[in-house]
Amino acid sequence: MTRGKTGKPYHHGELREALVAAGRKLLEEKGLRGFTLRECARRAEVSHAAPAHHFASIDDLLGEIAARGYHELTEAMMAEAKRVDGDAAARLVAQGVGYMAFAAANPVLFQLMFSREANRFETPVLHAAAKSAYHLHREAVEAVIPQASGEVKERMVDFAWAAVHGFITLVLEGQLGEKDSPRALKSRGLATLSAMVEAVVRAGGAPLAS
Amino acid sequence: MTRGKTGKPYHHGELREALVAAGRKLLEEKGLRGFTLRECARRAEVSHAAPAHHFASIDDLLGEIAARGYHELTEAMMAEAKRVDGDAAARLVAQGVGYMAFAAANPVLFQLMFSREANRFETPVLHAAAKSAYHLHREAVEAVIPQASGEVKERMVDFAWAAVHGFITLVLEGQLGEKDSPRALKSRGLATLSAMVEAVVRAGGAPLAS
DNA sequence: AAGAAGACTTGTCATCGTAAAGATTTAGGC
DNA sequence: GCCTAAATCTTTACGATGACAAGTCTTCTT
Structure with missing residues (x-):
């Protein structure tokens, strides 16, 4: 050089x-x-x-950034999961904590990853990275209710992800706990995670009411 | 003229x-x-x-559009709630359906309303419109668990909103049920709403496990 | 009817994304 | 080691955008 x-x-x-x-x-x-x-x-x-x-374009760069975001999200979830032992339910909560922590640390990137715009620059690498995070979550949920039917498992994967994603999304946008301290917010997040896991466990034991 | x-x-x-x-x-x-x-x-x-x-600026116009979006969101929730009778739990589900239906019908507007950018053009009218939707939801949740403590109610407001918002947000971004028909997706949404309400009811009866 | 306020247009500027063409550096074949 | 081809970066340029300024037309007030 x-x-x-x-x-x-x-x-x-x-x-x-x-x-x-x-x-x-x-x-x-x-x-x-x-x-x-x-x-x-x-x-x-x-x-x-x-x-x-x-x-090739600005969207191409954003796509690359988003793809790396998914990788880091996956890592954050795994890292938090490793810090707890055994219990599948505890692991699911921990992954949720990792998910929320990543989002809180990278709010705009997180919104980019899950924004409608992201579908515009849908590269294979981005898609693969997103799937990897999804599967990690899916397995954690299924581990909590191994005896449940495939259908119930699928519904609980939806539900659990929705609760985690919804909570942190609302926080990031300032809709939830606008005036709360980060400390209090984390507590509220944990409460949502608790309620989520409890509901998953329950649904795994008894079929969902239609 | x-x-x-x-x-x-x-x-x-x-x-x-x-x-x-x-x-x-x-x-x-x-x-x-x-x-x-x-x-x-x-x-x-x-x-x-x-x-x-x-x-005054492009953000000013976007802010106005977002504010009207919040009004319509509130109306959509109320309209759906009116179609069911009595039961507080059914009403909460119905409002969730209205919430999701609005989002599905106005995906980009919905993302705008709940995007980080929206905080940039925070006008009083936008804030008020957003609060109105929030209170509607809050009351619906509290009606389901009138006997619960204030703290539990607050946590369940978080939780219920997170589940509803998270589910439809993931669907809109294409993360959930990419290949599902709208029909199947609605069914999955209802399943999430059911699990959510069930969890709220349960938490209202017995204090949350810490 | 006249003047002021409001609504809209034209013109301009810095900035943006993207493309084309030129300059410089690196890499590969011999 | 050299010489060409490819890769990397710069310069220049074009159309489009948000915002501002100045001017034109319309409506309102009195």
Whole structure:
């Protein structure tokens, strides 16, 4: 890697990674609407057209960022699950905690991942990453009610995910616990997780009332 | 209202309403990222700068659209609730159905209302509209468990909203039941609502396990 | 009827995403 | 080691956008 008079190499070398990193920061700072490809390029200290060689479009970059978000979400869920032992119900709660923690730490990214816009840049890698998080959750739910029918299991996968996702989504948007401390919010989140797990356990034992 | 040679009045007359209507359509057609003030103006058949006299910025227009969305959401919940009789639990489910039906009918608007961006254009009218929907839900939950403590009621308000909101949000983003028919999806939604109500009823009778 | 306020248009500016063409660096074949 | 091809980055350019300013037309007030 030779350098010009300025000391700056003509080739960035790791521009793709730099753009993803800059983009991710920018996303959290300015929101989805404030996200621009040119600002990413500026932060990576390259010209505004440089990103085109690594990402076909702005949606392509957002798709890559979202895909990595799914990977991290999966990791966050697994990490939290490893901290508890044995009990399937406890594991389900822990994964929910990991899910919520990731969302709270990356609110805009989380919204991007689960936004309608994300369907626009549906790449195979993004889809695969999303499926991986889904399966992790699915298995955790099924482990809680191994004796239940396939249908009940499916319904409880829906239900459990909806409760976890819904709670943190509402918090992130400021609809829930606007004035609560993070401490109090976490407690409210745990309460929702408790109610969810209890309902799953119950439904696993007795068929759902139609 | 006098008219020029073209037959078109110089003054639109109801431009504000026309912009809201056009904007709402545009939103569903092109998504939030495809939403532009100039396209709204074009559809209302006025110049690109005309909207400025009715909306200070593009966020101002989006805020108005979101506020009306909250009003319609509230109406959808009440309309569905009126179709069932008596039972508080049935009413809670019905409101959930109305909530989901509105979201399914206005997916992009719904995402806008509950997006992080919406906090940017936080007008008093938007906030009030959002609170109105919240209170409707809150009362429905509390009616199901009138004997419960204030704390339990609050937690169940969180929980019930999270389940309803989470389910439809996941469906809208294509995460849940991608290949299901609308019919099957509705059934899955009802199952989530059933599980939710059952859990609320149960929690109202016995204190939540910590 | 006259002046003021409101509604709308035209013109302009900085910025954006994207494409094309040129400059520089790296990599591979010999 | 060199020489060409490919990859990477820059410069330039185009159409579109949000916002602002200034001007034109309409309605309202008095």
